[in-house]
Amino acid sequence: MRWVGFAAAIVAGLLLTSCRLIATADVTALANASAPNGAGGFDPDKMVASIWSTKVVPYIEKKAGPFVEVRDVAAKSPDEAGAKYGYRAKSEDTPWTLMVKLDGVIIAADTESRASTISVDASGQGKADAIVQIGPAMRGTAIRDALDFVSFNDFTNQIDFARYGKAFNTYVNHATLEKLSRDALVGRKVTVLGAYPLVSPAETPLVTPVEISIGPKS
Amino acid sequence: MKLRYALAGMMLASAAMIGHSASAADLIAIITPSHDNPFFKAEAEGAEAKAKELGYDVISLVHDDDANKQSELIDTAIARGAKAIILDNAGADATVASVKKAKEAGIPSFLIDREINATGVALAQIVSNNYQGAQLGAQEFIKLMGEKGNYVELVGKESDTNAGIRSKGYHDVIDEYPDLKLVSRQSANWSQPEAYTKMETILQANPNIKGVISGNDTMAMGAEAALKAAGRSDVIVVGFDGSNDVRDSIKQGGIKATVLQPAYREAQLAVEQADAYIKTKTPPKTEKQLMDCVLINASNADKLETFALKP
Numbered sequence: 001m002r003w004v005g006f007a008a009a010i011v012a013g014l015l016l017t018s019c020r021l022i023a024t025a026d027v028t029a030l031a032n033a034s035a036p037n038g039a040g041g042f043d044p045d046k047m048v049a050s051i052w053s054t055k056v057v058p059y060i061e062k063k064a065g066p067f068v069e070v071r072d073v074a075a076k077s078p079d080e081a082g083a084k085y086g087y088r089a090k091s092e093d094t095p096w097t098l099m100v101k102l103d104g105v106i107i108a109a110d111t112e113s114r115a116s117t118i119s120v121d122a123s124g125q126g127k128a129d130a131i132v133q134i135g136p137a138m139r140g141t142a143i144r145d146a147l148d149f150v151s152f153n154d155f156t157n158q159i160d161f162a163r164y165g166k167a168f169n170t171y172v173n174h175a176t177l178e179k180l181s182r183d184a185l186v187g188r189k190v191t192v193l194g195a196y197p198l199v200s201p202a203e204t205p206l207v208t209p210v211e212i213s214i215g216p217k218s
Numbered sequence: 219m220k221l222r223y224a225l226a227g228m229m230l231a232s233a234a235m236i237g238h239s240a241s242a243a244d245l246i247a248i249i250t251p252s253h254d255n256p257f258f259k260a261e262a263e264g265a266e267a268k269a270k271e272l273g274y275d276v277i278s279l280v281h282d283d284d285a286n287k288q289s290e291l292i293d294t295a296i297a298r299g300a301k302a303i304i305l306d307n308a309g310a311d312a313t314v315a316s317v318k319k320a321k322e323a324g325i326p327s328f329l330i331d332r333e334i335n336a337t338g339v340a341l342a343q344i345v346s347n348n349y350q351g352a353q354l355g356a357q358e359f360i361k362l363m364g365e366k367g368n369y370v371e372l373v374g375k376e377s378d379t380n381a382g383i384r385s386k387g388y389h390d391v392i393d394e395y396p397d398l399k400l401v402s403r404q405s406a407n408w409s410q411p412e413a414y415t416k417m418e419t420i421l422q423a424n425p426n427i428k429g430v431i432s433g434n435d436t437m438a439m440g441a442e443a444a445l446k447a448a449g450r451s452d453v454i455v456v457g458f459d460g461s462n463d464v465r466d467s468i469k470q471g472g473i474k475a476t477v478l479q480p481a482y483r484e485a486q487l488a489v490e491q492a493d494a495y496i497k498t499k500t501p502p503k504t505e506k507q508l509m510d511c512v513l514i515n516a517s518n519a520d521k522l523e524t525f526a527l528k529p
Contacts, residue, residue, distance in 0.1 A: 114394035137394040162349040
């Protein structure tokens with residue numbers, strides 16, 4: 001599993017560098033990538049690849065709760081749900097990012113858009129309880145924002161912090177989402193480990209997956 | 219003149235008499251860009267109101283985005299014995315030395331709105347989550363554009379990280395749509411008149427544009443005015459800030475959307491953190507703090523007032 005992630009990271013790195021025509025210099029930069037605050041050599045993709053399977057996935061697996069339970073607690077008390085299943089940087093007006101294990105059936109799929117999504121019924125009531133981003137384009141920075149060991153303080157500025165946030169989406173896209181079949185998704189079972197920002201309990205959660213598996217028709 | 223000296227003398231004397239009593243008001247210096255942009259006016263007023271509420275004297279100064287002037291104003295704050303500086307700065311790199319100078323003089327700085335490219339110099343850097351906000355604005359823009367057409371981007375002042383981060387947030391979303399074509403991307407330096415003239419020129423070279431996405435509201439207002447003057451009210455304009463001017467334009471069917479930065483609250487929060495530090499020497503838990511933005515369009519423009527949403 002770790003090896004697959006590593007290989008995907010290398011492929012991602014090659015894809016990124018090949019279109020810049022200065023491959024040699026970039027490979028050196030990749031090799032020299034270090035602390036986030038280093039002025040040169042900031043390489044968010046490499047930083048994410050280095051912690052994905054050792055820190056990111058285990059942390060989210062441990063913290064995540066069953067989706068329906070998390071959603072119901074959040075509807076009553078965002079802070080209670082946040083404390084139990086989530087994380088937020090300690091400043092006011094930052095929404096909680098909640099971590100969930102989502103099991104359900106795909107009841108709708110939008111695969112036309114570059115930002116493709118599936119709608120998942122997790123409570124058996126025939127309506128969308130969550131919308132899951134399946135890439136290749138993904139919005140937001142939910143994975144980054146779920147991690148209690150990541151701080152904006154450690155980055156030079158918002159631009160680097162945003163690039164770091166996007167690198168998680170890029171990683172999961174290459175490691176998992178690209179390999180998903182996009183055909184006949186409706187009616188299939190799906191299992192997702194992921195995170196979503198609790199913008200408003202009234203809004204259908206938009207989950208960014210960390211791991212996803214799509215099974216046969218239920 | 220003589221009278222002023224006499225008054226000053228009396229004030230000094232009375233200050234000396236009150237001596238160490240808690241009510242001898244400490245001074246907080248508030249330094250921002252020009253109040254011509256209502257955004258900076260609102261944050262300066264937000265900070266001032268909170269500082270006065272907490273019993274401080276206030277000097278409010280503007281640096282007009284001139285780093286040299288900003289350095290002089292920091293000197294002024296030091297000379298006046300300010301206990302804290304609330305600063306919306308004049309450049310991510312150029313400001314570091316000024317804030318360091320204040321720190322060495324024992325005066326903590328609490329930054330709002332704009333970052334500097336250094337940590338450990340200011341005690342706080344409270345900024346809007348510009349990347350999150352820009353993604354919201356871009357998603358609304360895409361919807362309004364019907365996912366296709368030629369568009370223009372107006373970018374802010376290059377020395378300000380916020381110009382770059384908003385542009386990145388826009389493009390991380392918009393560039394996923396190959397039928398949306400960027401025909402011109404220019405800086406109008408956050409300025410309304412500059413955006414007006416740039417928009418006029420852009421429109422002459424590219425008459426078949428469908429939308430304009432702007433890095434802030436003043437530039438959006440400038441672009442909207444130029445488009446209206448050219449009889450092109452059909453062009454979709456989206457801004458960023460959440461000013462009352464753009465709110466009113468949205469309500470009149472002009473500009474279509476903007477993104478609210480909680481500027482008023484950010485400024486007040488900075489003063490609260492300064493107050494905590496002055497009174498108990500407790501610095502904020504984390505220096506760099508992000509506050510999320512909210513999309514504003516015709517559905518919620520009514521609730522917007524002075525960079526805050528009414529409940």
